[in-house]
Amino acid sequence: MDDPTLSRLLREFGLSDKEIDTYLTILDHGEAKASVIADDAGVSKRYVYSVSEDLEERGFVSVNDHAVPTTIRAVPPEEVVDSLSQHVERMGPALEARYSRTTPESDEFEVIKARVTVLKRVSALIREADEEVALSLPHDHLSEVADELRDAVERGVLVLLVVTGADPGDDLALDGLATVARAWEEPTPTLITVDRTHSLVAPPQMIARSNSGERAIAFTQPQLAPVIIGSFFGNYWPMAEEVYVADPHHLPETYDDFRQAVLQATLHLRAGTDLVATVQGRPLNADDGPDELEGRVVAVRQGLVEPANNSFPVEAALVVETGAGRYSVGGDGAFVEDYEADAVVLGLAE
Numbered sequence: 393m394d395d396p397t398l399s400r401l402l403r404e405f406g407l408s409d410k411e412i413d414t415y416l417t418i419l420d421h422g423e424a425k426a427s428v429i430a431d432d433a434g435v436s437k438r439y440v441y442s443v444s445e446d447l448e449e450r451g452f453v454s455v456n457d458h459a460v461p462t463t464i465r466a467v468p469p470e471e472v473v474d475s476l477s478q479h480v481e482r483m484g485p486a487l488e489a490r491y492s493r494t495t496p497e498s499d500e501f502e503v504i505k506a507r508v509t510v511l512k513r514v515s516a517l518i519r520e521a522d523e524e525v526a527l528s529l530p531h532d533h534l535s536e537v538a539d540e541l542r543d544a545v546e547r548g549v550l551v552l553l554v555v556t557g558a559d560p561g562d563d564l565a566l567d568g569l570a571t572v573a574r575a576w577e578e579p580t581p582t583l584i585t586v587d588r589t590h591s592l593v594a595p596p597q598m599i600a601r602s603n604s605g606e607r608a609i610a611f612t613q614p615q616l617a618p619v620i621i622g623s624f625f626g627n628y629w630p631m632a633e634e635v636y637v638a639d640p641h642h643l644p645e646t647y648d649d650f651r652q653a654v655l656q657a658t659l660h661l662r663a664g665t666d667l668v669a670t671v672q673g674r675p676l677n678a679d680d681g682p683d684e685l686e687g688r689v690v691a692v693r694q695g696l697v698e699p700a701n702n703s704f705p706v707e708a709a710l711v712v713e714t715g716a717g718r719y720s721v722g723g724d725g726a727f728v729e730d731y732e733a734d735a736v737v738l739g740l741a742e
Contacts, residue, residue, distance in 0.1 A: 429464060
């Protein structure tokens with residue numbers, strides 16, 4: 393290690409430039425009289441005595457003031473390093489105790505240059521998903537995120553998957569990797585949105601060739617995620633062919649992700665199940681409406697599974713019949729329905 397690097401590291405431990413020069417001189421000698429150190433370091437003898445006391449307290453040197461004349465000896469470096477390491481380790485628990493674990497308010501926007509980084513980021517986003525993943529990915533790279541997708545499905549995340557560059561008629565082995573999966577032979581951008589907040593978009597060439605020179609964009613911004621979701625459902629989902637749908641959930645079940653609630657209601661209604669729903673939310677067209685609806689689920693509007701009956705790409709709605717009438721229910725950001733839901737409990741009618 394050269395002297396500038398060593399000096400920088402010592403400076404990070406709180407030594408001044410003058411202290412560093414003196415200490416390095418002591419190291420060069422191993423042990424020496426204060427007068428010798430003062431001459432070689434270009435400082436006063438009084439300063440050598442003063443700084444040596446400070447260095448001794450930090451464990452860098454030992455002062456032999458029982459001898460005449462007094463000498464200063466450098467502590468062996470391995471002992472210095474061991475002492476510093478112990479100080480750092482003891483400091484760790486105290487730092488943890490004082491640290492306030494807050495989630496940063498993040499409007500992250502990042503340009504990604506490497507294909508391998510894109511795939512690692514996709515894997516990480518799937519691992520961190522709590523409610524919903526919408527993913528478009530080339531089938532050739534599906535194996536690189538298969539474990540993460542399987543784990544997400546098992547913990548109840550709604551996984552909507554489009555595999556591209558794949559013949560829908562082939563055996564694509566998608567069982568367990570998605571809640572609903574579609575396939576399309578055409579190349580498309582690699583695209584992912586997670587929990588309506590985290591998004592990533594990479595052009596097809598970037599994933600197809602490691603040295604394409606193309607760039608991907610990742611961002612964490614709830615205001616922009618709906619744009620990516622709209623593109624996913626408007627441009628890619630309807631063009632791909634449905635190749636896999638998971639079995640419906642056992643009920644009753646509570647859903648914070650509204651699209652998951654609509655999907656499960658759709659699958660159960662098509663199986664002939666009589667469903668009831670309790671919807672917590674708010675009316676959109678009246679200030680004095682109830683915050684909770686209870687009734688039978690009599691219809692759905694959706695494009696998640698075939699046959700679709702939605703009137704626009706991102707439409708997902710429940711129609712709930714109560715004693716006061718029928719109400720259409722949408723999810724977060726609903727604007728054409730009667731109610732905006734925060735949570736839905738689906739159950740079997742008695």
